[in-house]
Amino acid sequence: MNIENFLKKYFSSRDKIILACSTWPDSMYLLYKILETNYKKNLVVCYFDHKLRKESEKEVKFIKDMGKKYDFIVEIQEENIKKIQKESPSIGIEEIAREKRYEFFKKTREIYGAKYILTAHHLDDKIETFFFNLIRGTKLTGLINMKENNGSVLRPLLEITKTEIISWLEEKNLPYNIDSSNFDIAYTRNYLRHDIIPLFSKINKSYKKNIKNTLCYFEEIKDFIDEEVKKFIADEDSFYIDEFFEKPILLQKEIIRYCFYLRNNNSTIGLSEWNIDEIIKFIGGKNDNTKKKIKNLSMKKNKTKIMF
Numbered sequence: 001m002n003i004e005n006f007l008k009k010y011f012s013s014r015d016k017i018i019l020a021c022s023t024w025p026d027s028m029y030l031l032y033k034i035l036e037t038n039y040k041k042n043l044v045v046c047y048f049d050h051k052l053r054k055e056s057e058k059e060v061k062f063i064k065d066m067g068k069k070y071d072f073i074v075e076i077q078e079e080n081i082k083k084i085q086k087e088s089p090s091i092g093i094e095e096i097a098r099e100k101r102y103e104f105f106k107k108t109r110e111i112y113g114a115k116y117i118l119t120a121h122h123l124d125d126k127i128e129t130f131f132f133n134l135i136r137g138t139k140l141t142g143l144i145n146m147k148e149n150n151g152s153v154l155r156p157l158l159e160i161t162k163t164e165i166i167s168w169l170e171e172k173n174l175p176y177n178i179d180s181s182n183f184d185i186a187y188t189r190n191y192l193r194h195d196i197i198p199l200f201s202k203i204n205k206s207y208k209k210n211i212k213n214t215l216c217y218f219e220e221i222k223d224f225i226d227e228e229v230k231k232f233i234a235d236e237d238s239f240y241i242d243e244f245f246e247k248p249i250l251l252q253k254e255i256i257r258y259c260f261y262l263r264n265n266n267s268t269i270g271l272s273e274w275n276i277d278e279i280i281k282f283i284g285g286k287n288d289n290t291k292k293k294i295k296n297l298s299m300k301k302n303k304t305k306i307m308f
Helices: 003-010 025-035 038-042 055-070 081-087 093-111 123-135 140-144 162-172 188-203 207-233 241-246 249-263 273-284
Strands: 017-020 043-049 073-078 238-240 290-294 297-301 305-307
Touching: 003 025, 003 038, 017 025, 017 093, 025 038, 025 043, 025 162, 038 043, 043 055, 043 093, 055 073, 081 093, 123 140, 123 188, 123 207, 140 207, 188 207, 207 249, 238 241, 241 249, 241 273, 241 305, 249 273, 249 297, 273 290, 273 297
Parallel strands: 017 043, 043 073
Antiparallel strands: 238 305, 290 297, 297 305
16 A cells, blocks of 8 residues: 555645544554655644543553654544433434544644545445444445545545554554454444454455445446436525426435435434435425425425425
């Protein structure tokens, strides 16, 4: 993996590079690789302490010491995720942790005027998230889940496996930390990671490569659908009802998802198939000057148009 070529693709020689770093093997691999490039002088490393593990104090010291040793900026934020989850019991602790973590990353990126934040997600993460979202009933967006460039987030390691990462770190004798909670199969992702997904290797040793190829195929389909949806919306906040019902039902549903996505912080979480069916019925209903709202998506209807 040539990280320098990747960075040249997205960054100028002066751009700040914000790296999300847990101090675990994946993010340390990416950190060490960036330190081998001419971009090391631009590096800002972010560590988010969820206050869920005793090791976090050790990890904070570890990354601060690394910053002093290699002369890069370190930004740290802590949140009591368990306390926040108790106040919002309907939301899973993993989801809350991710939300707070990315809020911190976004804030740091804005402070330094950076275009992107880099994360160390690798091929195993991509496959794991595919299965995690599949069993939750996601659509194409959730199945694809991770791209090299996802707006403000860059993922340089999606072609690399966890095994390759560990092997390189061990070969170079480079220090990293291990997350003890990573082995707690009470967490759904860990159960998938340790007990379910490895079973595929008994069926086909090349399952990772095959799933990666399937995901690339899904991405091509999703890109085509997205292009059709964007043509229809045309960067406006309304569309004509007659034109909407001229589209195939698949595109009608994707148009609704896209409208919801735009109004809910680039997320479709909370939008069910039932919601979509209700919105389509609303659009096709006989009543004029009516409204429909789901979360932050508010739709208004007159005789010919839907405004959202």
